[in-house]
Amino acid sequence: MDLRQLNYFITIVEEKQITKAAKRLHMAQPPLSNQLKVMETELNCKLLDRNGRALELTEPGKILYEKGKALLANFEDTISEIKEIGEGLKGVLSIGADQTCLSYLPEKIKLMHERYPNLCFKIIEGDSFFLKKSLINKEIDLAILQQPIENDNFFSIGLDLEEFVLATPVQWKLPNPIQIEDLKDLPFLSFYRHRSCSTFRIIIDEFKRHGFEPNIICECIDIAMVISLINEGLGVTILPKTSLDKCSNQGIQIISFKNCNIQSNATIVWSKDRYLAKHAMNFLELFTEETHLLTMGTICQSQ
Amino acid sequence: MDLRQLNYFITIVEEKQITKAAKRLHMAQPPLSNQLKVMETELNCKLLDRNGRALELTEPGKILYEKGKALLANFEDTISEIKEIGEGLKGVLSIGADQTCLSYLPEKIKLMHERYPNLCFKIIEGDSFFLKKSLINKEIDLAILQQPIENDNFFSIGLDLEEFVLATPVQWKLPNPIQIEDLKDLPFLSFYRHRSCSTFRIIIDEFKRHGFEPNIICECIDIAMVISLINEGLGVTILPKTSLDKCSNQGIQIISFKNCNIQSNATIVWSKDRYLAKHAMNFLELFTEETHLLTMGTICQSQ
């Protein structure tokens, strides 16, 4: 017996007549009578007691009706749920972001929530290595991080380029804009978990390009810690502009660079090894709508 | 989507491979791949992520697997239950009996319970009119009563014929066996709800055949009441022998009749208007096994 037959049976019971049930099911009466017979043969018992016109449930018929109705409803609910998840209307969207890119998220998540109110979000913070591993392990759908991963197991789209700025204690007297060489002797605060963190590398590489290395007096794993150290007048750091906008920045002075061509290269990345879930595609669309930075061809994987 | 396809999907998930799943399902691999594709098309989303060899569940696939597995199990349980009920292994068997026939039940029900331990019983007591109505209303599956119902809406099989006996107070000095004429002046106790009760009519008719009517001093609705009145020495009554055996009968004297040809005519009766449930047929068999009174042709209705 299958669900089609079960539905036939339930309709017959509710219409109390095979003919009416056939109409409701948009089919002719004879095949419906037939299917009922097939079911009864398979179950080896009468489900309906036919005396002339009156159609009455037998004991097993009664039970089949009760349980079958619940089963069908359950099944239909499940199908609907799968479809909703498939359409990205429901489910859990897991996004990874490194510290400098966390600032991209709040606005976009608000937008997603408005469009897909049944969607849940999971935000994971970590450096590029951690995020890469999470993508491969399928612990996250997407990651936003500085600088594309040099590996060809990932698709990626670049977000708006954005300048890096210098953050210093507010009372320090420094030129604005400043030159990278002026940082030579300033105490420098950096953040990362591993020295291979991409944001860290971008900055270090820029220093090296100018022929020196920063005077690092503290390495933190956390931007907020760096910010509070700056607040205390301990030193300076270099960050993408927007990631400072979202912090409480009284006590922080923001200075642009004159001759520095490092830019925030925030990139949204996902795994090639995996079917990109619809809700993740929908999230990507939020970025493409605005920036128009990419051809959609790179997003839509071959199905 | 139907349950066959759901089962296919679940098997694929569990075997982690379409080829192995096809083997387990005793079918070829191509149609199984096809069905998976059909499902994905219908649900409008990928259920499995195929990268080369590794077959992994997508988000909607995961949910479908979890819920689908439960659904399938539920469905199979329901089918099993229906089959059990259909085979008479389970369910509720409702039996009606009039007072003089209640004594037939305990032994048979014990037997039924041993054979079909999951079967429940419902025993209803009432006079023949009440039982007839209950059969028509389908409140009971079968009824056991005195004398076949003269209506042709019922099937019936007669049980063992059994003599009626006289029950008197133990201290009364009466001949044994006795003649029906000797009852002419004895105080008579009778039981029934309506004067049309068949047991009552059988007895009255026998009195009339001998040219007199009993000297009825009390009409009760209950055998137990009649018995206790006899215990008190109030009068006598006539009953089928077995229905006295089962009562506590200290204080009761049982006397046979010499010239009386009334017999207990206990009959088991069921409605022609109704498909006789399997458990009811099984119950009937208990009687036919012993008595061999009937041709099975009358039991097995045309299906």
Add this chain to the structure above:
DNA sequence: CCATATATATACGTTTTAGATATACTCGTA
């Protein structure tokens, strides 16, 4: 009591679709 209306069952032909077979493709590996 027969005629009619209403409903279910049977017979048979048609269409749909699940499944089989053969084969091509894809990817990882030796």
Add this chain to the structure above:
DNA sequence: TACGAGTATATCTAAAACGTATATATATGG
């Protein structure tokens, strides 16, 4: 690069679901 394991595609076959026509059964009205 060739091979092996697994999946997808193409085409055919067979089963079964459905429709049409019609027979049968049962309640209702004249």
